[in-house]
Amino acid sequence: MPELPEVEVTRRGIAPALTGCRITAVRARIPALRYPLPAKLGSLLADRRLEGVHRRGKYLLLNFGAGHLLIHLGMSGSLRLVAADRPAAKHDHLDLVFSGRDGPVALRLRDPRRFGAVLWLGGDPQQHALLAPLGIEPLDEAFTADWLEKALDGLVAPIKTTLMDSHRIVGIGNIYASESLFRAGIDPRRPAGSISPLRLGRLVPAIKQTLTAAIAAGGSSLRDFIQSDGSAGYFQQQYFVYGRTGEPCRNCGRPIRELRQGQRATFYCARCQR
DNA sequence: CCGACAACCTGTGAGC
DNA sequence: TGCTCACAGGTTGTCG
Numbered sequence: 001m002p003e004l005p006e007v008e009v010t011r012r013g014i015a016p017a018l019t020g021c022r023i024t025a026v027r028a029r030i031p032a033l034r035y036p037l038p039a040k041l042g043s044l045l046a047d048r049r050l051e052g053v054h055r056r057g058k059y060l061l062l063n064f065g066a067g068h069l070l071i072h073l074g075m076s077g078s079l080r081l082v083a084a085d086r087p088a089a090k091h092d093h094l095d096l097v098f099s100g101r102d103g104p105v106a107l108r109l110r111d112p113r114r115f116g117a118v119l120w121l122g123g124d125p126q127q128h129a130l131l132a133p134l135g136i137e138p139l140d141e142a143f144t145a146d147w148l149e150k151a152l153d154g155l156v157a158p159i160k161t162t163l164m165d166s167h168r169i170v171g172i173g174n175i176y177a178s179e180s181l182f183r184a185g186i187d188p189r190r191p192a193g194s195i196s197p198l199r200l201g202r203l204v205p206a207i208k209q210t211l212t213a214a215i216a217a218g219g220s221s222l223r224d225f226i227q228s229d230g231s232a233g234y235f236q237q238q239y240f241v242y243g244r245t246g247e248p249c250r251n252c253g254r255p256i257r258e259l260r261q262g263q264r265a266t267f268y269c270a271r272c273q274r
Numbered sequence: 275c276c277g278a279c280a281a282c283c284t285g286t287g288a289g290c
Numbered sequence: 291t292g293c294t295c296a297c298a299g300g301t302t303g304t305c306g
């Protein structure tokens with residue numbers, strides 16, 4: 001579910017409600033997601049004040065002053081703000097209960113597939129083994145066609161799988177890789193290192209526009225993505241190619257094609273993308 | 275370093 | 291209706 005836009009929408013949903021609030025309880029219902037949950041998370045966070053909520057790639061960082069709680073939503077994770085006494089449903093694995101301005105409120109993590117992660121980072125978050133190797137933020141000013149040309153130099157792998165490599169560029173997952181390449185008019189199978197500067201000059205703004213539009217729409221609601229207040233995102237209504245196999249291209253009318261790259265589905269228009 | 279692949283886990287929808 | 295199979299937003303680790 002969550003690529004950069006969904007994580008950013010989540011961040012913007014929870015930050016205003018929780019920043020400045022203190023933890024009053026922690027409820028962990030399972031011992032581990034992708035990694036074991038931090039031991040003694042309750043005493044670690046007891047009475048701590050949330051200083052801010054940040055994002056790095058698809059990771060959320062909750063700053064508690066003494067350290068950061070790192071949260072990754074994996075494939076199926078979501079965070080919601082709910083009344084603290086609301087019963088937990090299936091796959092609601094973790095609650096962080098805060099003393100909110102209007103009474104106790106729980107930040108509830110749900111993750112059916114359990115590919116997500118919750119870790120406690122005591123030191124500088126950027127030095128952590130999961131964050132240090134991460135690539136550039138695509139919405140940063142530093143992400144330019146010049147930067148991309150150097151980053152892709154010599155690479156033979158298809159541009160689509162390369163865009164999804166978080167050690168080069170963060171935040172672009174399977175949906176937004178296909179969508180960005182359509183907007184740029186680039187064939188997803190094209191070797192990353194042999195794309196002309198002219199085309200890279202189209203790809204950079206295509207990525208930025210795709211991600212920005214998705215954030216503005218509240219993310220994509222594949223199956224069950226929900227915002228922190230429980231409402232849906234609407235970006236999927238703006239998909240050009242993702243999940244539209246056989247349907248007419250919104251630009252030229254030809255049927256959208258589907259292929260597999262690295263065990264993932266790719267969607268594209270054979271006429272508009274070269 | 276690069277690229278291909280399996281693995282982690284549950285839910286859902288298609289097809290029979 | 292019920293069963294089986296393929297596939298789903300991500301990332302790490304391994305291997306050649």
